[in-house]
Structures are given as structure tokens and as C-alpha cells.
Amino acid sequence: MKSKIYLDNASTTFPKPQCVPDAVYEYMTRIGSNINRGCYEDAYSAEEMVYDARRQLCELFGYSDCKNIIFTKNVTESLNVIIKGFLKAGDHVLVSSMEHNAVMRPLVQMKASGVSFTRLPCTNEGCLAVGTEGIDAFLEAYIRPETKAIILTHASNVCGTLLPIPEIGDFCARHGLRLIVDAAQTAGTCPIHMEEMHIDALAFTGHKGLLGPQGIGGFLVCDTMAAEMEPLLSGGTGSLSHTEHIPDFLPDRFEPGTMNLPGIAGLHAGLTWIADTGMEHIRAHELQLTEQFIGGILTIDPHGERIRLVGKKDVNDRTGVVSIQTPCLELSDIAFHLDDTYGIMTRVGLHCAPSAHKTLGTYPTGTIRFSFGWNNTAKDVALALAALEELTRQS
Numbered sequence: 001m002k003s004k005i006y007l008d009n010a011s012t013t014f015p016k017p018q019c020v021p022d023a024v025y026e027y028m029t030r031i032g033s034n035i036n037r038g039c040y041e042d043a044y045s046a047e048e049m050v051y052d053a054r055r056q057l058c059e060l061f062g063y064s065d066c067k068n069i070i071f072t073k074n075v076t077e078s079l080n081v082i083i084k085g086f087l088k089a090g091d092h093v094l095v096s097s098m099e100h101n102a103v104m105r106p107l108v109q110m111k112a113s114g115v116s117f118t119r120l121p122c123t124n125e126g127c128l129a130v131g132t133e134g135i136d137a138f139l140e141a142y143i144r145p146e147t148k149a150i151i152l153t154h155a156s157n158v159c160g161t162l163l164p165i166p167e168i169g170d171f172c173a174r175h176g177l178r179l180i181v182d183a184a185q186t187a188g189t190c191p192i193h194m195e196e197m198h199i200d201a202l203a204f205t206g207h208k209g210l211l212g213p214q215g216i217g218g219f220l221v222c223d224t225m226a227a228e229m230e231p232l233l234s235g236g237t238g239s240l241s242h243t244e245h246i247p248d249f250l251p252d253r254f255e256p257g258t259m260n261l262p263g264i265a266g267l268h269a270g271l272t273w274i275a276d277t278g279m280e281h282i283r284a285h286e287l288q289l290t291e292q293f294i295g296g297i298l299t300i301d302p303h304g305e306r307i308r309l310v311g312k313k314d315v316n317d318r319t320g321v322v323s324i325q326t327p328c329l330e331l332s333d334i335a336f337h338l339d340d341t342y343g344i345m346t347r348v349g350l351h352c353a354p355s356a357h358k359t360l361g362t363y364p365t366g367t368i369r370f371s372f373g374w375n376n377t378a379k380d381v382a383l384a385l386a387a388l389e390e391l392t393r394q395s
Contacts, residue, residue, distance in 0.1 A: 009373035023269035036238025062193030075205035085229035089114030126161030159311025160321030169198030211270030216263030286320035323367035
């Protein structure tokens with residue numbers, strides 16, 4: 001049986017630290033109760049675990065109040081709750097041309113309700129096309145009197161480029177705009193400080209850089225923005241059960257129904273592992289592998305005739321995500337043989353981000369995406385490079 005090399009960490013990190021499945025199993029077999037319902041020791045134990053997970057997330061994301069952490073199933077649900085709860089008919093927002101469909105589909109859906117948006121142009125490296133005018137002048141050219149927010153991915157899930165969130169946050173703070181950030185690709189691997197970056201709402205998922213299981217995510221929202229949002233979902237919260245009205249306090253206002261407590265237990269363990277390991281060490285390791293991979297591609301094919309790198313050609317302002325095209329060969333064939341012959345698992349296609357691919361010049365063909373994680377090694381990268389060289393040699 002051939003060995004397997006997992007290079008699809010941008011979809012979901014794998015394998016998880018052993019403490020993560022252990023925590024899920026521990027919760028399922030030794031606790032098992034809901035929170036805010038039972039008046040017994042195990043229920044209180046679950047409540048303590050959830051509170052501690054909220055505390056860990058606040059520490060990771062630079063926010064001061066645990067109640068402002070809202071748990072959801074994933075970053076897509078988080079963005080829907082934020083976008084559809086905040087925007088009203090007549091509102092206008094700015095987005096980058098690098099956005100994932102988790103942002104674009106809710107906005108396109110809301111066009112029927114009178115919400116409009118403008119895409120900020122980006123370069124073929126995935127950066128905002130600011131030019132020499134500076135970011136303030138660039139953004140001011142697109143805002144309108146009815147503009148309410150800027151909604152941005154922190155990093156592209158296609159090419160890994162980081163967008164300048166601190167500078168945009170400063171602009172939003174000075175212009176009275178809300179800043180909503182999709183941190184699906186950066187939570188747990190890149191520094192984020194909501195208060196210093198003037199982020200009003202931060203959406204995250206648990207199963208990528210935070211190393212938790214699938215089915216758990218959430219968002220952090222500041223008090224003033226939360227007060228302007230209508231809940232997308234409503235139901236029982238275990239609080240104020242004497243009334244049929246939605247609670248007006250956080251987190252209950254946006255957390256109806258039974259929570260994914262096994263998922264939160266796994267996320268809690270993943271967050272503990274990140275804190276013990278050090279996010280800066282995780283990021284440095286992933287970027288070292290990324291640099292090795294990019295350098296290897298440029299050595300194999302410096303002119304991009306057989307293997308074309310998409311986006312930035314260095315590791316400045318990026319994550320451990322690299323996409324390629326093979327101009328003379330079908331991407332799906334290369335991806336299939338990478339797995340079937342070499343055991344190398346990647347993702348091929350449009351990555352739920354057609355707007356990003358149009359910006360990068362890779363639409364409608366798409367790319368093969370390699371995404372590196374903590375468990376990958378320099379040997380994994382070397383084997384991936386050797387496989388690509390062999391597969392494209394005859395083209």
C-alpha cells in the first residue's frame with residue numbers, strides 16, 4: 001500500500017492533534033449533556049468547557065469579552081448570520097474581487113432585497129489594486145453615501161495572498177464603516193487582533209487552522225454592531241424561557257437551539273494545542289514549506305511552460321496555500337495521478353471562488369491547490385515536486 005501525503009489543509013486540516021479526537025470522545029462518553037439546560041454537575045462541566053473555549057478564542061483574536069463569541073456550524077453560516085442580519089434594503093458594501101462564495105452568494109442573494117455591492121479590483125497576484133495613489137484614495141473612490149461596510153477575506157483560499165486588514169480597518173474606523181472579515185484561511189495560523197485592526201465582525205471556522213472537527217465555527221462581533229443586527233435564527237436558548245421573544249443579550253441572541261458541544265470540545269482541545277505549540281511556530285513552519293515548494297517549481301520550470309505558479313512568487317504576505325496550472329495538460333488528470341500514483345492529495349477546480357479565479361486569470365479552468373499544514377514535512381514537499389516534474393516532463 002502506497003504512503004499518503006495530505007496537502008489539502010486549506011479544505012480541512014488533517015491529521016488533527018490526538019488531543020482533538022480524544023476530547024470529542026471524552027465529551028461523548030463521559031459528559032454528553034447540554035448547556036444552559038441541566039442543573040447537575042456534568043452540565044456545569046460542559047458549560048465550563050464552552051466558556052473556556054470562548055475565552056481562548058477571545059485571547060487568540062484580540063477581543064476582551066467572551067460573550068461576544070457566537071458559535072455556529074461553520075464560517076459560511078457565520079457570514080450568512082452577519083451579512084443578512086446587518087444589511088438592509090438600500091445598503092451598499094464593498095468586497096474584494098478575491099472573495100469566496102461564502103461571501104458572494106449571500107450578497108448576490110440579497111440583491112433581490114435591495115442590497116448592492118461593488119467589487120474592489122485586485123491584481124493577478126491577489127492583492128488590492130491600490131497602485132501609487134495609496135489605500136485611502138483607492139477606497140474613497142468606491143464608497144457611497146449608502147455604503148455601510150467593507151467585507152473582505154483575510155487571505156485567499158486560492159493563492160494564499162493576505163489582504164491588508166490593518167490598513168483597511170483604520171480606514172473604516174475613520175470613515176464610519178463596519179469591517180467584516182472572513183478568517184476561514186487565517187484563524188489559528190496568522191495574527192489577528194480585532195480591537196487593534198478595528199474589525200467589527202470576524203467569521204471563523206473550526207476545522208481548518210484552529211484544528212477542530214468539522215461542523216463547528218463561529219463569529220466574534222462587537223457590541224455596537226451586534227445591536228444593529230437582526231437574528232437570522234431563533235428558538236430556545238435555555239434562557240428567559242418565560243417569554244417567546246428572542247433574548248437581547250449575547251451570546252444567546254444569536255445562539256438558538258442545541259449547540260455542537262462535541263465539536264466545541266474538539267475545538268477547545270485544538271485551541272489549547274495551538275497555544276501550547278505557539279502560533280508563530282506553526283506559521284513559520286508552513287511558510288518554510290511554502291517557500292521550498294515555490295522555489296522548487298521555479299527551479300523545475302522557471303518560465304512556467306509546464307507548471308505555472310498562480311499568484312505571488314514569494315512568501316511575503318501570504319499563507320501556506322499555493323495554486324498551479326499545467327498549461328499543456330489537463331489539471332484533473334494531474335490531480336488524479338498525483339493521488340493514484342504518488343498518494344499526494346490536493347484539490348483541483350475553482351475552490352468555490354469563481355470571482356478570485358477570474359481575478360487571477362484562471363477561470364474557468366481552475367487550478368490544482370497545494371496547502372501545507374503543521375504535519376507536513378520537507379520530504380512531503382520534495383516528493384510533491386518530484387511527482388510534478390515527472391508528470392509534466394513529457395508535455
